[in-house]
Amino acid sequence: MSKVPSKAVSNPVIESEEHRALRAAVAALGTRYGREYFARVVADGSHTDELWAEAAKLGYLGVNLPEEYGGGGGGIVELSLVLEELGAAGCPLLMLVVSPAICGTVIARFGTEEQKRSWLPGLADGSRKMAFGITEPDAGSNSHRITTTARRDGGDWVLDGRKIFISGVDIADATLIVGRTEDARTGKLKPCLFIVESDTPGFGRSPIPMELAAPEKQFELTLDGVRLPADALVGDEDAGLLQLFAGLNPERIMTAAFALGMGRYALGRAVDYARTRQVWKEPIGAHQALAHPLAQSHIELELAGLMMRKAALLYDAGDDLAAGEAANMAKYAAAEAAVRAVDQAVHTLGGNGLTHEYGLASLITAARVARIAPVSREMILNFVSHQSLGLPKSY
């Protein structure tokens, strides 16, 4: 394992004893599986079922979900810590972003009693997974433009539309689909969330070949007259936007955790290598041209970790508005830090940075996922320009 110094956020002044213990326990689990396990799963085209099941058994997957439904009664602070530590051990579990963080949160906050009882225990104990589908081919970053439409037909809902880049649909029992209902009063469309079980007639999926070495696959979805019972709608038809953002903020915080873990993993590999690799009289880590960018990455990851913690604390405290800004900033900071850390790590290893044996080069594309999804770097800069700084909008 890496000898990179422990993070400042792990300091007892910054982080409670309970959180530090959780961090250490998750790190131990991640280390037991490690990068070799993850790489083998990817090479086999299989999934991280063993790690998922063990993490679930230890209570890590549902750590944010309410205790009365089998969860740990914690929040996004704890769940983000779980994902960060698994990633730092070389095992970033993307489905943690989707299943317990977005879907679990939305159902726990806005679902009916029946939806909570039928989904949350399974999401918490890992026996069920839920994917999340908002992105559409013709809407992309502009989710106000989505056209997946839900219309009432007697007591049912009927959904038609298309989604793209939806992760993990093949291993999910259902997908939380963001559609729009026709607003009877204004004639405008508004967002609504539906639980679409994977075997529902008319719900089709095809895998998108991606240049990513990850166990989770992305899918294009077709919803062709998908008929759903009335109780497939999550929450209130008139408060869809509020409910959507209740899920999108955890998604951004968790994407920050995903990026941070990956960045820490890459930095650790690079530091280990730079300490021992010697081609002149000192190890290559003695050359400042190599040491300084690694030090910069360490600082950037630490800063992003603090921002992530701020966002998660605000979210768990129920301040959705402040959490929104912080979650965007944390996602931005963590993704940028991770992309730079991975790039520098690959460079530090010279030719070995591109070998299969060292396994770092595949992180170049993997880290960039966090720069693009769930909201791109540019859209966060737009958000901060307009919402935080009050600058005018160009689009």
Ligand SMILES: Cc1cc2nc3c(=O)[nH]c(=O)nc-3n(C[C@H](O)[C@H](O)[C@H](O)COP(=O)(O)OP(=O)(O)OC[C@H]3O[C@@H](n4cnc5c(N)ncnc54)[C@H](O)[C@@H]3O)c2cc1C
């Ligand atoms: C690996 C992976 C997994 C994913 N998983 C999911 C999932 O599970 N569920 C889901 O719903 N979605 C998922 N996505 C989709 C992801 O959220 C989108 O890719 C992302 O929102 C960007 O949308 P887009 O790809 O259509 O890019 P576009 O919106 O077409 O953007 C293309 C480029 O234009 C820039 N751009 C666009 N508008 C502006 C503007 N106004 N100002 C400046 N620049 C702009 C963007 O920053 C970007 O660089 C996933 C994507 C990936 C890559």
